[in-house]
Amino acid sequence: MADKSKLWYLENFNLFEGLPMAKMQELSSITTMTETSKNEPIYFAQEASDSIFFLKKGRVKLTRNSPDGKEMIIALVNPGEVFGELSILDISDRSDFATALEESLICAISKDDFKKFLENNPELNLKVSKLIGFKLRRFSERIEELVFKDAQQRVVSFIANHAKDYGKKIGDEYFVKPFLTHQDIAKLTACSRQTVNSILTELREKKIINFDRRKLIISDMEALKVLL
Numbered sequence: 001m002a003d004k005s006k007l008w009y010l011e012n013f014n015l016f017e018g019l020p021m022a023k024m025q026e027l028s029s030i031t032t033m034t035e036t037s038k039n040e041p042i043y044f045a046q047e048a049s050d051s052i053f054f055l056k057k058g059r060v061k062l063t064r065n066s067p068d069g070k071e072m073i074i075a076l077v078n079p080g081e082v083f084g085e086l087s088i089l090d091i092s093d094r095s096d097f098a099t100a101l102e103e104s105l106i107c108a109i110s111k112d113d114f115k116k117f118l119e120n121n122p123e124l125n126l127k128v129s130k131l132i133g134f135k136l137r138r139f140s141e142r143i144e145e146l147v148f149k150d151a152q153q154r155v156v157s158f159i160a161n162h163a164k165d166y167g168k169k170i171g172d173e174y175f176v177k178p179f180l181t182h183q184d185i186a187k188l189t190a191c192s193r194q195t196v197n198s199i200l201t202e203l204r205e206k207k208i209i210n211f212d213r214r215k216l217i218i219s220d221m222e223a224l225k226v227l228l
Contacts, residue, residue: 058104
């Protein structure tokens with residue numbers, strides 16, 4: 001991929017907003033851009049944690065496997081987001097798997113190069129520190145949900161948060177496109193696919209939401225919150 005194209009993508013990445021052009025060019029020189037196919041692994045658990053990734057196009061899922069081999073999605077990565085950033089904390093090995101959910105465009109930088117870059121750019125260093133803190137807090141909140149909420153509350157909480165984070169509000173409605181499969185939602189909420197299907201169908205019958213394979217519409221966010 002041409003350097004100009006790579007620089008353009010980096011310039012349009014929210015994390016780097018405000019960096020001078022000279023710094024952007026320096027960053028571009030130490031990063032690589034790669035295209036991944038749908039279902040292509042990006043990294044595996046237990047492999048060396050030596051790179052940070054920035055997703056420009058597509059979607060990526062981060063997963064862990066339970067002792068009995070079941071896959072659980074711990075996070076979804078959307079365009080403009082960072083993943084693998086815990087390597088900055090000098091964690092030696094990955095604890096999760098990263099896999100492209102669809103064709104994706106990914107920018108990668110080595111942990112050591114990025115740490116040196118952060119040392120020379122204190123404002124960016126602060127942004128990254130806040131990002132890591134936010135990610136750890138969200139992960140803690142997800143663990144609490146899995147422990148203290150029942151299946152319906154977990155599914156309702158997920159779709160409400162997903163719509164607020166990645167949806168578009170038009171009037172009183174939230175539109176999310178593309179939507180996830182029921183199987184992916186099941187892995188995100190520690191439910192069975194049948195349970196997810198039953199909960200979403202009930203919400204649709206109550207006219208709180210509507211959905212198909214391509215989109216989710218939340219028609220009544222307040223009614224959804226009542227179920228939490």
